[in-house]
Amino acid sequence: MKKPKITITLVDQKGTQGCHRGHRIGDSFDFDTQRGELCPMAMHVAFPYVDILRYGGKLPSQPDGSIRFCCPDVDVINVFKIQVEEGTE
Template sequence: MEKKPKIRITVTDRRGKQGCHRGHHVGEVFDFDEDRGRICPMAMHCAFPYIDILRYGGKIPGQAEGTAEFCCSDADTIMVFRAEIVREKTDAE
């Protein structure tokens, strides 16, 4: 069975007048599998469909291959995230 690729999630933007209720900030980086408890539940709820698409070989229309940009569902402060497949380096690289 093929191993699922690692996914990195990066906070790329904040839109709205307030700060993130969970305390996230632009530039923060997470490992999807290792840091689930650190990422806001509203953001994770929005992230799951995109993560599945990336992990199982799909592509998000209009976005670079291996990436998905999405935002959380907080109407007061919209945090924008980028999920991307982490390519593991091989011995040949």
């Protein structure tokens, strides 16, 4: 079974404070090779989505087909987009 490549990109910020981890809009992370660079709070939210997508599940998406989630820090509220691409085993 081939696993899709998962990329997580910071696309917006809704809170009143900057990210405590220093993430900025446009930062992008390869789930397989860079997940340790992503804020642990955001990763905690992202993981169930990634797990579902990795094993063939479907998630509700935006009108453009993208999947988005927010970090749980109410003062920051970074908005991330998950992109799925065909990958290797």
